Amino acid sequence: MKKSVLLFIAVLVAVGLLALVAVNGVDLLAFEIPSYKDGIVLGLDLSGGSSITYEAQIPEGMSQSEVDRGMIAAEAMLRARLTSFGYTEAMLSRAGGNRIRVEIPKITNPEEAVKMLGSTARLEFRDPDGNVIIYGSDVTKAEVNVGPVDEYGPSVPYVSMELSADAREVFRLATMEAAGRPDGDNYIAIYLDEELQSAPTVEARHAAAGIDPVDGVMITVAGNREEARRLASLISIGQMPFDLRQVELRSVGAVLGERALETSLMAGAIGLVLVLVFMLVFYRLPGLVANLALISYTVLMVLLLSILRVNLSLPGIAGIILSIGMAVDANVIIFERIKDEIRLGKTIRAAISSGYRRALTAIIDSNITTIISAVVLLALGTGPIKGFAITLLIGVLLSMFTVLVISRFLLDCMVNMKVTNSRMYGV
């Protein structure tokens, strides 16, 4: 008897400790569990923010490889602009072949962002006095290469740029002038939307004839390959062969997002308490066990959401709240079953064991169909619906675990503690 009491208490302590971990987070050497505040990422509909989808307006007859190159340039442009506007937390993703989605948290004027991000890029090469030498559209190719940049040099990443025939002579003269400047400003500046992006130096040895871009121009980059890639894609913006049109905008103000989060959490909390009370009143001792299982379910849910860094959306919260009710479902199936078995005259221990055995197929069948729905939503849904599917899926799996393992274990402990009055089991 003593052992079962200890085990029972041990489970409660374990759940309590897990709850502490969920609230405060824990940092073991190899394995870090973030606190729920750090781990759970709030979706834009809860934190406030805008999701803007742009579609490339592809001219007819453009080849797929041209489109792909253009899309890379478009992404580079959006990234550069997001950075220069200070939207450092913004996320960028390709949505289908010719769409790009930009997600910007905590932004108050979405229309301004739509306009600025999507406007046609103005990429210019300027001399140190600010005069435009060539435009981005004069660039025909810009890519990252790795190799020695002069005869005896080490192998380094550089950007190799090619220019259209019309622009070559202008560029040669400009580099000649830049290399020969006595004031030390021996560079060519690259501007995007009036914003200086890079200013590669033109070496003094080019002062005589300038750089003839007939075989391309090498721009070495102080830094790593990543930096070279950034510059290459930036220069490619000039060749972006299409415009971007905003085709979808979802924007939620921070005020509404906050209100949505608060009210949903409140609804979840009250709902949880209602369920706990209902179960205790209706099912008594097994109800208490179910409640303990439900509380551990809630704790584990929060932990998993933090560990997996789930992006929590408003429908996602609905999924969690829905799964609170569903988590009880399996308990109820089993307890009704156990009651029946007790009424048939079985001992409590036998009733629990056969109740579980008989309820198992029903529980598994019904959960699998929900899992099917969740997986389909996960595969085909977009944005917030994906969030709903994830929480629903985690919810279903967790509820099966808490019912089949935790409830069962606690009930067995109860029986071992000689709590065997059938009235306590609601009969």
Added chain:
Amino acid sequence: MKNFKFVGNFKYSLIISCVLMAAGLAGLVLLPFGITLFNFNIDFLGGTILQYEMRAVMDKPQLDEIAALAESAAGVSATVQRSGDTGILIKTVDIDTDRRQAITNTLKENYGITDADLLVADNVTPTVGADLRNAAILSVVLASALILLYIAIRFEFKSGLAAVLALVHDVLVMLSFYVIFQIPVDTNIIAAMLTILGYSINSSVVVFDRVRENRKYMPKSDFADVVDISSRQTFLRNLNTTLTTLMPLTMIIIIGVPSIRDFAAPLAVGLIAGCFSSLFLSAPMWTFFRGGKKERI
């Protein structure tokens, strides 16, 4: 419920369920003919929704004035309605960022709101709307097919058919709710439908399971009697699980923000429909498919 004849009263259950399904069914059937009973949101058709916090309750003349202001600013017709206590919601066709900005600007000038009072700005172009629509149809069809397949493997054909028809019933009742109360139909309806598809089958499965088991113990009884007894035995369980699931959902409906409320309310209706169909429809339907009362097991 002690002596309720679930099978004997099947025809009354059927009448009730037909009444409940009528609006949703009509909504679906009329859709291909271009008649829309649903209140489609911009998600599937394309369009623009702007929602503002006005910091005061807007009366009818003010709403009309806002509509006129929005129309002259954007150059397209606009409908304006109240949203929440002091909020308004402006709906137009798909318009570009300049026109949307113009609407916000005119409200700033005339009603003194700020950028922070723009609660929601949603814009969907018709092409994206069509994509969302196709993804929605695909996911419902795919999920239904997979669930059907699972049921077909796990159950004999006639009980599987009964369970699936009960599911169809639950979803149609939910759609009726969308039609009658003109709940905005957005992409969330997919999540709502699939949840009901996945979850409502629970109850039918539990009843069927009990029927299969009781048949072993009551080899001489009528199938209909076995169904009645099994339904009675599982009645409390079905009611209680629906209640516990409804409790948190009801709290969302009471205190949640409108967008989540529009999602939770149809779910709640679907759950109640699922509770009803599992008790009064699915098992009696199974009996019916087996050839009524006369057949002995």
